[in-house]
Structure formats: C-alpha cells, structure tokens
Amino acid sequence: MSSSGTMSMWQNIFAVKIEEMHVTDPWTLLEDDALQVQACKPGWKEFMPRRALGRFQCSQCFYNWSSAKVHIVFHMYHGPGWGTVWMRIFRQKCRRCPNSRLEDPQFSPDTVETILHNLVIKILQYFYKKPVQPSDLLEVVVDGPVTGPHDRAHCEACELGICNRSQRAPALDAWKPLMGEDKARMHSMCISCLYYVSLCLSVHACYYY
Numbered sequence: 285m286s287s288s289g290t291m292s293m294w295q296n297i298f299a300v301k302i303e304e305m306h307v308t309d310p311w312t313l314l315e316d317d318a319l320q321v322q323a324c325k326p327g328w329k330e331f332m333p334r335r336a337l338g339r340f341q342c343s344q345c346f347y348n349w350s351s352a353k354v355h356i357v358f359h360m361y362h363g364p365g366w367g368t369v370w371m372r373i374f375r376q377k378c379r380r381c382p383n384s385r386l387e388d389p390q391f392s393p394d395t396v397e398t399i400l401h402n403l404v405i406k407i408l409q410y411f412y413k414k415p416v417q418p419s420d421l422l423e424v425v426v427d428g429p430v431t432g433p434h435d436r437a438h439c440e441a442c443e444l445g446i447c448n449r450s451q452r453a454p455a456l457d458a459w460k461p462l463m464g465e466d467k468a469r470m471h472s473m474c475i476s477c478l479y480y481v482s483l484c485l486s487v488h489a490c491y492y493y
Contacts, residue, residue, distance in 0.1 A: 290390065291315055294371070297396050301404045311367040311407070319372035321357050321446050331358045331406045333399050337426045338389025342378035351376060352426045353434050354389050355441040358403055362411035369403065374446065377438035386440055398422045 298313040324330050338354035341347070355374045361367065375386035391399075402421045408414035436442040 290388070293393070294396055294400070297393070298369075298400050298403070301397075301400050305401075305404050305408065307367075307404065307407065307412070309362070309365055309367050311369065313369045313371060316359075316370040316372055319357055319359060319370055321444070324359055325361075327361060329360045329406070329410045331360065331403055332356065333402060333424060335426075336391065336395055336399060336424050338373075338391055340376055340378075340387045340389050342381060342387060343385060344381050345378060347378050347380050349376075349378075351389070351434065351439075353439070353441075353447060354391075355446055356399065357446075358406075360403075360407055360410065362407075367407065367411065369407075374439070374441040374444075376435070376440060379435055379438050384438070395424060398424050 295313050298311070302311050321332065322330065333356055335352055336354045336356060337350065337352045339348065339350050354376075357372050357374075359370045361369075373389060375388055377386055378384040405416055405420050409416040434442075434447070436447065439447060441447045
C-alpha cells in the first residue's frame with residue numbers, strides 16, 4: 285500500500301472497531317507485502333474476505349479501472365495481553381501499458397469498515413471464544429460500476445493462484461437445499477403465483493375480447 289495516508293485510514297477504522305466491539309486487549313494492524321496465503325506461522329490464524337471493490341489508477345498513463353475481485357489476506361496473532369494483525373492487499377496492472385506496474389487499489393471508507401468489522405468478528409471467534417453466526421459477518425457491497433470479466437492476466441492474486449483458490453472455497457452465504465417445511469412453503473407459493481398469473485391472463489384476454 286503505497287500511501288501512508290491510506291494505511292492510516294485502515295488503522296484508524298480498525299482501532300474504532302476494536303473499541304466498539306469490546307475487545308479487551310490492544311491490537312495493532314500492520315502491512316506486509318510478502319504475506320502468503322495459507323502459510324500461517326504456528327499460533328497464527330488467517331482471514332481472507334471473499335471479495336472487495338477497489339479502484340485503481342495507472343501511475344504511467346493514468347488510466348482508471350475498478351475491480352470487484354480485489355483480494356486481501358490477514359494473519360492474526362494473540363499474545364499475552366496484546367494482539368497483532370498483518371495484512372496484504374493484492375494489486376493489479378494496467379492493461380493498456382506494455383510494461384505496466386502493479387498498482388495499489390483504493391477503497392471507499394464503507395468498504396474498509398465492512399472488511400474490518402468482519403476481521404474483528406473473526407478475532408473474537410478465534411482468540412476470545414465468542415460464538416459467531418454467519419449472519420454476524422457483513423457482506424461487502426459493490427458500491428460502484430464494474431464492467432467486463434475479471435482481468436486475470438493483470439491480477440497479482442491470479443498470478444499467485446489465489447483467485448482460483450478463493451473460488452473453490454465455500455461461501456458463507458452458499459445455497460442450501462430446501463428441507464421439510466421450507467420445501468412445502470415454496471411449493472405452495474409457486475402454486476399461488478401460477479394461479480395469480482393465469483387469472484391475470486384471463487382478465488387480460490377478456491378485456492381485449
């Protein structure tokens with residue numbers, strides 16, 4: 285993350301979340317551009333959000349683009365009376381420049397706040413044995429226009445095989461088959477909908493007749 289101001293925003297919001305969610309120990313958030321996915325040291329825990337919307341600008345031609353598949357990895361450790369988190373944000377290259385550089389994304393404050401809310405939830409779960417439900421984790425909202433497919437050829441996470449690995453991971457909001465009462469309720473709703481549609485079509489036909 286090239287801008288110290290950007291990192292300070294992450295650290296400030298993280299400190300607020302730690303206080304708001306009543307974490308009893310002081311925690312620090314630091315950056316490590318060499319952090320590896322699924323390579324935690326003993327005693328460390330990893331958290332990787334499913335996705336985040338980031339905005340990029342090429343430092344050579346100033347072309348702007350957005351991506352809804354910006355990957356971030358966090359490694360967390362809880363010591364006696366303190367905790368630390370290392371984070372790495374994966375970058376992307378400009379598709380227009382022949383010798384483009386890896387550029388750091390910019391995030392909206394709302395996106396940062398949501399990601400760090402989920403991070404602190406995982407800290408409470410891993411190190412303070414707090415019960416956590418899937419509904420406690422907030423969905424990162426794509427709050428801007430994103431067009432076209434993901435540009436794998438210019439994505440640092442894709443080069444490292446992280447994007448494919450993330451796609452294979454189970455989603456928190458994964459589809460579940462309907463069971464028992466839910467299946468019966470859905471069947472009843474479908475019948476009601478079909479009856480309503482057929483009634484509307486009959487009225488429509490009589491009107492034009």
